[in-house]
Every structure is written in structure tokens, then in C-alpha cells.
Amino acid sequence: MAVSELGGVVELEGWERVPEQPLPSRVLSGILRFARAKPLGAFCGFVVIFFMIIGDLVPETLNKASSLAGLGTPAPYLADVLEKNTTVVYPYFQDSLRDRLEGSSLNHLLGTDPTGRDLFSRILFGARTAVMVSFGAVFISQAIASAIGIASGYYGGLADKLAYRVVDVFTALPGLVVLITVLGVFGSGLWQLILVLGVYGGPLNSRVLRGQTIYIMASPFIDAARVMGASDRRIMLRYVLPNVFPLIILAATVQLGFIVLLEATLSFLGYGLPEPYPSWGRMLSLDGRNYMRAHPGLAIYPGVAIALLVFSFNLFGDALRDVLDPRLRGSR
Amino acid sequence: MQTYILQRLLLAIPTVILVTILTFLFLRVFLPANVIDQIMGEYARTDLELRAKLEKELGLSSGLPNQYAEWLGVAWFWGGPEGVLQGNLGESLYNGKPIMSELIHRVPVSLELGLWGQFSALALAMPLGVWAALRQDHWPDYGLRSLAILINALPGFWVAVLLLTFGSLWFDWAPPLRFEYLWDDPVAHVGIMLTPALLIGLTPSGGLIRLVRTQMLEVLRQDYVRTAYAKGLASHAVLYRHALRNALIPVVTVVGVGLPNVIAGTVIFEQIFLIPGMGRYLVTSVDNLDYPVILGLNLIFAVLLVLAVLIVDISYAFIDPRIRFS
Numbered sequence: 001m002a003v004s005e006l007g008g009v010v011e012l013e014g015w016e017r018v019p020e021q022p023l024p025s026r027v028l029s030g031i032l033r034f035a036r037a038k039p040l041g042a043f044c045g046f047v048v049i050f051f052m053i054i055g056d057l058v059p060e061t062l063n064k065a066s067s068l069a070g071l072g073t074p075a076p077y078l079a080d081v082l083e084k085n086t087t088v089v090y091p092y093f094q095d096s097l098r099d100r101l102e103g104s105s106l107n108h109l110l111g112t113d114p115t116g117r118d119l120f121s122r123i124l125f126g127a128r129t130a131v132m133v134s135f136g137a138v139f140i141s142q143a144i145a146s147a148i149g150i151a152s153g154y155y156g157g158l159a160d161k162l163a164y165r166v167v168d169v170f171t172a173l174p175g176l177v178v179l180i181t182v183l184g185v186f187g188s189g190l191w192q193l194i195l196v197l198g199v200y201g202g203p204l205n206s207r208v209l210r211g212q213t214i215y216i217m218a219s220p221f222i223d224a225a226r227v228m229g230a231s232d233r234r235i236m237l238r239y240v241l242p243n244v245f246p247l248i249i250l251a252a253t254v255q256l257g258f259i260v261l262l263e264a265t266l267s268f269l270g271y272g273l274p275e276p277y278p279s280w281g282r283m284l285s286l287d288g289r290n291y292m293r294a295h296p297g298l299a300i301y302p303g304v305a306i307a308l309l310v311f312s313f314n315l316f317g318d319a320l321r322d323v324l325d326p327r328l329r330g331s332r
Numbered sequence: 333m334q335t336y337i338l339q340r341l342l343l344a345i346p347t348v349i350l351v352t353i354l355t356f357l358f359l360r361v362f363l364p365a366n367v368i369d370q371i372m373g374e375y376a377r378t379d380l381e382l383r384a385k386l387e388k389e390l391g392l393s394s395g396l397p398n399q400y401a402e403w404l405g406v407a408w409f410w411g412g413p414e415g416v417l418q419g420n421l422g423e424s425l426y427n428g429k430p431i432m433s434e435l436i437h438r439v440p441v442s443l444e445l446g447l448w449g450q451f452s453a454l455a456l457a458m459p460l461g462v463w464a465a466l467r468q469d470h471w472p473d474y475g476l477r478s479l480a481i482l483i484n485a486l487p488g489f490w491v492a493v494l495l496l497t498f499g500s501l502w503f504d505w506a507p508p509l510r511f512e513y514l515w516d517d518p519v520a521h522v523g524i525m526l527t528p529a530l531l532i533g534l535t536p537s538g539g540l541i542r543l544v545r546t547q548m549l550e551v552l553r554q555d556y557v558r559t560a561y562a563k564g565l566a567s568h569a570v571l572y573r574h575a576l577r578n579a580l581i582p583v584v585t586v587v588g589v590g591l592p593n594v595i596a597g598t599v600i601f602e603q604i605f606l607i608p609g610m611g612r613y614l615v616t617s618v619d620n621l622d623y624p625v626i627l628g629l630n631l632i633f634a635v636l637l638v639l640a641v642l643i644v645d646i647s648y649a650f651i652d653p654r655i656r657f658s
Contacts, residue, residue, distance in 0.1 A: 169350045172641070174633045176596035177614060181626055184618030185359070261487050265596070268489050269603060269615065284493050286604065292497045299497040303490035311485035 034323060041319020047312035053078055054124060055131030082124070090118040092125040093276040103295065110301050113283070114291045117276075119298065123305050126278040130309060133193050134259040138252050140198025141205055146248055148202065149209025150236050154217065164210075170203040176265070183271040190273060193266070197259055205251050212244045246324045253317030257310040264306050280306045336649050344638050351634040352416070356400055359627045403627075421628035426620045431628045434613065437513075439632065442609035444514070445598045448525060449532025450587065453594075456537040458583075461544025462576065468549060476541060483538030488597060492531050492604050507605050528605045532597035536590045543586055547579040554578075581652050588644035591637060 021029075035042035053059070056078065082089040095115040102112045110119040148167070152160040182196050216222065217240075225235050266272050267281030275282075283302040292299040401407040403422070405415020414420040421431040464476040499505040507527060512520040551557065552575055560570045599611030606612075610629060617625035 165346065165350065169347055169354065172347050172351065172634060172638050173592075174595040174637045175592050176599050177611075177630060177633045180599070180614060180618055181359075181630055184615075185621065185626065257485065264487050265489060265600060268487075269600065281487070281489075284490060286493075289493075289496065292493070293501055296497055296501065299493050303487065303493070306487050306490065307482075307485045310487075311482070314481065314484055 034319070037323060038319035041316055041322075044312040044315040044319070047308065048316055051127050051309050051312070052131055052135075055127040055129075057128075057131050057135060083121075089124065090121045092117065092122050092278045094118070104297070111295055111297050113295075113298060114288060119301060122278040122283065123280070123301055126280045126283065126302065126305065127309075129190070129273060129277065129279045130260050130263060130306070132190065133197065133263045134256050134313075136194035137197035137201065137259050137263075138255050140194065141201035141255060142248050142252050144199065144202025145205035145251070146209055146241065146244065149206035150213050150240050150244065152206075153210040153213025154232070154236055154240065156214075160210075167203040167206060170200075175200065176262075179262070179266060180269065180271055183266060188266075188271050188273065190277075193263060193272065197262060201255060201259070205255065208247055208251060209244050212247050213240055216240055216243050250317070250321050250324060253313060253320055257313035257317070260306065260310050260313065333649070337646055340642055340645055344642050348635055348638055351638075352404060352631060353400070355627060355630045355634070356403060359623055359630075360396070360399065416628075416631065421631075422624040424617070424622055424625050426617070426622045426625070431625055434625075435610070435628070435632065438608060438610050438613050439636075441513075441607060442598050442602065442611060443636075445525060445529060445532070445602065445607065445609060446594050448529035449594050449597050450536075450591075452530050452533030453536040453540060453590075454533075454583075454587070456533055457540030457544055458580075460537075461541045462548055462571070462579075464541065464545045465548035465552065466571075473545075476545070480538045480541040483534060483541075486535075488531055488535045489600050489604065491534060492528075492601065495527070495531075496604070509606060511606065511608055524605070524607070528601035528607065531601055532594060535597065536593050539590070540583065540586065543583055544579065547582055548575065551575045551579045581648075584644060584648045584651060588641050588648070591640050591644070595633060595637060 031042075034045075059078065083091060095117045097116050099108070099112055099116050102108055102116075104111050108118050108120065110123070113119055113122070148163060152163040179196060179200060183192060186192065222235060222239060225239050230238070263272060263279070264281030264284075267279040268285050270282075270285065272282055273279045280302040284299065288298060398407070401415075402412050403415050405412075405417035405420065408414055408418055419432060421435070423430050424434070460476055460479075464473045467473050496506070508520070508524055511524060514521045557570060557575055560574045561567075565574075598609060599614065601607070602609045602611040603615055610633065613625070614629045614633075616622075617629065
């Protein structure tokens with residue numbers, strides 16, 4: 001290890017610089033360590049990634065990145081590939097009244113719904129809705145939460161008090177009632193859902209970050225940064241944010257499952273995506289109650305998909321917390 | 333104790349006022365469609381006289397602060413119309429009836445459902461949590477912990493859908509379509525409320541089982557429990573009189589935090605089981621774009637939640653003296 005002293009580098013005796021591994025192998029060994037410590041959590045992590053690929057979030061991101069870099073769109077959408085190359089995946093809107101309410105068969109793996117749309121395909125495409133809404137809303141939430149939490153923890157005083165009165169009001173609101181009101185009055189859709197769920201969750205998640213910011217503000221390195229002449233913005237972005245980042249990740253994994261459930265509930269009540277877009281919650285809605293008696297699969301499979309995704313999010317989040325949170329390390 | 337209650341009451345007032353301002357602003361200012369246009373349809377552009385009359389009737393003719401004062405009923409003190417403070421939430425745009433006359437029937441139903449839901453959550457979670465703690469690291473414990481994780485991942489409405497589908501398929505069971513009030517037919521009323529109340533309680537009970545278990549485990553390791561055993565008390569006396577009472581203290585706070593979930597539960601299950609409470613009223617009025625009703629319901633829901641959290645906090649202070657004096 002080298003200590004730099006007024007421009008000169010002094011080698012300390014007995015210290016040897018550990019050669020740094022290249023990034024991919026470090027990431028890989030990190031994942032392996034996580035999998036060895038938390039096998040169930042890692043498995044649930046893979047289920048989450050599986051849903052992300054089905055939901056086309058991974059190909060979407062890759063394509064965006066590569067088209068920005070000028071490489072075109074190399075990553076295929078899984079659902080599109082399956083639709084072209086297999087006989088069991090259909091477009092989610094393709095109905096055929098001739099084979100409505102069919103049971104499971106080789107053509108329709110999970111049967112068909114009252115208008116003859118393939119249930120398996122609709123559940124597959126429904127993953128896209130669930131994954132996009134949950135990740136989008138959580139991203140917005142955590143961005144708002146860190147802005148409010150870090151700023152009010154950093155400045156303190158009157159601004160902090162005022163901000164936290166408003167946050168208190170948000171916690172005092174009955175969530176589902178407000179969401180139904182907003183989405184019902186202003187109309188619903190993919191972006192409305194993401195935005196409304198994201199903004200609603202923002203203040204609620206900021207409390208933890210504020211606490212951690214106040215805790216960090218007492219550390220010597222903040223004083224050091226200030227002595228060096230760093231601006232408020234620089235301290236917040238370069239010194240506080242990296243230190244609250246693990247907390248943001250943890251809150252996000254907890255929130256993901258919660259948002260999936262909330263989106264399903266809102267769609268179930270009729271305030272989600274409009275038809276014909278597939279949403280797991282809407283597929284269970286009571287309009288189809290009479291058909292569910294004829295084809296019970298209609299009542300089972302979408303719910304299994306919701307439960308599986310939420311379950312994986314929750315367990316993956318738990319495992320991540322055990323690994324990331326130093327207070328819980330070594331305990332259960 | 334009185335100072336604590338007074339303090340909490342005073343803290344709740346600004347919250348309620350901010351809630352009224354936020355909901356009012358939201359539903360009056362950011363409206364997607366002008367209410368008058370909505371009512372008058374194609375006549376909105378031509379019949380200016382009727383337009384002015386409607387605006388006056390709905391209290392939309394004056395400036396925004398004035399509208400707020402009139403709606404809240406503050407203006408009543410200097411001769412304005414009656415408002416929320418006088419118990420007048422306005423009239424429904426849909427059928428012209430006063431909102432209050434509708435709410436008088438609906439609020440007790442929802443309150444009762446919510447109370448039963450909360451009660452069933454505790455009734456499910458407490459014995460199971462204690463059982464898991466007493467059999468720590470044995471099969472009951474593993475089973476119940478897995479069950480709690482599973483419950484956390486289950487959407488409550490899905491369980492209801494499964495119940496309705498397979499109830500009618502296998503047992504020819506269906507929830508009654510007609511609602512009976514408690515004062516008309518108590519037996520039928522309990523029969524109607526039982527299933528939704530249990531289902532409302534199911535979702536919060538997942539977290540509660542885990543909490544009761546960890547609290548119980550922590551209390552069982554305390555010295556005073558060992559003392560109680562050592563002086564020869566029967567094990568049920570130790571468990572119920574010494575351990576459980578102390579283990580339940582933190583559970584009360586979680587009940588307070590979980591109250592919004594219970595409200596959400598009443599909204600969902602009133603819709604599924606056709607119970608004429610506030611949640612169903614909200615859904616129908618949102619579908620009809622009945623703004624005065626939506627505004628009034630949001631206010632009532634928020635005030636009820638604030639009051640419920642207040643009650644939980646105060647009872648927490650009753651149970652745990654450390655809160656009162658800090």
C-alpha cells in the first residue's frame with residue numbers, strides 16, 4: 001500500500017499491494033459467496049431475474065443501452081421469440097371465439113379465457129406489466145425518498161420540520177383510498193400507474209434515509225469534506241448518498257413485492273391497465289367470476305404468478321438484508 | 333397521562349387540516365374535466381345563465397380560498413353556508429342526496445368490518461406466534477414461519493376469489509347477495525360479515541405471527557421469567573401472566589402501523605362481498621365522477637385513520653408507562 005504525502009509516494013515497508021481482480025470475476029465471486037451463504041435467497045434472486053427476462057426488462061435495458069452506443073438492438077424480446085418459434089405462445093390480444101374456455105392442451109398450455117385468448121401467453125405478457133410497474137414505481141419512489149430524506153437530514157432545522165409535517169400527512173393517508181381516487185378520477189394506464197405508485201411511496205420511504213443521513217452527518221469525513229471546501233450539493237451527492245445507498249437497495253427490494261401486490265389489487269378493482277393489456281390482477285377480476293366456475297384455471301394461475309413473484313422478491317430482499325446489514329451479520 | 337393525550341390530540345389537528353387542504357386542492361384544482369361541463373354536456377357553451385346558476389349552487393363561483401372556507405364551514409361563522417364543520421359534506425352530483433344521509437348507514441358498517449378484521453388478525457396471529465416461539469426450531473416453528481412468509485406473498489383478494497370459485501364448485505356455497513344490517517337480522521348479519529372479516533385479518537397476520545414469535549422468544553430469555561419459574565409458578569401462569577403480556581407491548585405499535593392495510597382490506601372485500609360500506613361507496617362514486625362524494629369520503633377515511641392511530645398510540649401509552657414519561 002502506498003501513502004501519498006504532499007505529492008511524493010512513500011512505500012511502506014512490509015506492505016504489498018494486493019493485485020486487484022478484474023471486475024467481472026469480482027462480481028462473479030461476490031455472487032457465488034452470496035449463493036453459498038443464502039441458497040434460498042439466491043434461488044429467489046434467479047426467479048426474480050427470470051421474471052425480469054420474461055417481462056422484457058433486461059432485453060429492454062440492453063437494447064436501450066446498445067442503441068445509445070450505436071450498436072442497434074441485439075437483445076431479442078423473449079416473448080416475441082417464443083411467439084415466433086413455438087406453437088404455445090400467442091399475442092396477448094389474439095382472441096378466437098371458436099375455442100373459448102378450453103382446458104389445458106398442447107395448443108393452449110393453461111387453456112383459454114372467455115374470449116379465447118391463450119391464458120399461458122397472457123400470464124407471460126402479464127409479467128411485463130408487473131415487472132415494469134414495480135421497477136418503475138420503485139425507482140421513482142426511491143429517487144424521491146432519497147431527495148427528501150437526504151436534503152432534510154442534511155439541512156435540518158426549519159426545512160426539516162416542515163418537510164416532515166408533509167411526510168407525516170402522507171403516512172396518515174389511507175393508501176388504497178387515495179390511489180383509487182387518483183387513478184379513478186384521472187384515468188389509469190401504464191405510465192399513470194408507475195408515476196402515481198412511485199410518487200405515493202416516495203415520502204413514506206424517506207424516513208429511514210433521513211435518520212441514516214443525520215447519523216452520517218456526525219462522522220469526521222463530512223467535517224473533512226467541509227474543511228476541504230466541498231459544496232452542500234457535493235457533500236450530499238458524493239459523501240452522503242454512497243453511504244445511504246445500501247439502505248436504498250434494501251428499501252427497494254422490500255418495496256418491489258409490495259408494489260406488485262398493490263398493482264394487482266388496483267387492477268383487480270378495475271383501476272389498472274385498460275383491456276386488452278394483460279395484468280394478473282385484472283385477470284382475476286370479478287367480471288369473470290361466472291367463467292371461473294367453468295374453467296377454474298382462470299382463478300388459479302394468475303394468482304400463482306403474483307404470489308410467486310412477490311414471494312421471490314421478499315425472500316431475495318430478506319437474504320440481501322442479512323448480507324448487507326452489518327448489524328444482522330452472523331445472526332438470524 | 334392527561335398531558336400526553338392532550339399533546340397527541342394537538343399534534344393530530346394540523347395533520348387533519350393539512351389533509352383537508354391537500355384533498356381539496358387536489359380534487360378542485362387538478363380536475364381533469366370541469367364539473368360544470370360534465371353536468372351540462374353540450375349546453376355548457378351556450379346556456380351561460382344556467383352555468384352561472386350551477387356554479388353558484390355548487391359553490392364554485394368565488395375564489396379558491398373562499399371555496400375552501402365555504403366547504404370546510406369556516407365561512408359559516410361569518411354568515412356563509414354550512415360546511416364540513418357543521419356536519420354538511422354537500423350533496424351528491426349523481427342523485428342529489430345529501431352525502432351525510434348516505435354516510436350514516438355506511439360508516440358503521442365499514443367500521444364494524446374493520447374492527448372484526450383487526451380482531452381476527454390478532455386472534456389468528458397471537459396463538460400461532462406463541463406456539464411457534466414455544467416450539468422454537470421444531471416442526472411447528474418451521475411450518476408457521478414458512479406460513480407467515482407465504483401469507484405475506486399472497487394477495488388477499490386472490491384468496492377470496494379462490495374461496496368464491498371453489499366454494500361454489502365443491503360445496504355449493506356462495507356469499508349472500510342481500511345485505512342485512514345488525515339491527516334488522518343479527519344472525520344473518522354475522523354470517524355475512526364473518527368471511528370478509530377473516531380474509532381482512534389474513535394479510536396482516538403474516539407479519540404479526542413473526543413479530544409475536546420474536547417478541548415471545550426475547551421475553552422468554554429474560555431474568556424475571558426464570559425467576560418466575562424458579563419460585564415454582566405453573567408454566568401457564570408464567571407464560572400468560574409474565575411473558576405474553578410483555579411480549580405483546582410492541583405488537584400494539586404494529587397494529588397502529590397496519591391500520592391503513594385494514595382500511596384497504598375493507599375497501600377490497602366490501603367490493604367482493606357486496607357489503608354497502610364506505611369502500612363500495614368510494615368505488616361507485618369514483619366511477620360516476622361524483623366529486624363532492626369523493627372529496628367527502630377521502631376526508632372521512634383520513635380522519636378515521638388519524639383517530640384510529642391516535643387511539644392505538646394512547647392505549648400504547650396506557651400499557652407501557654415508559655412512553656408516557658419520555
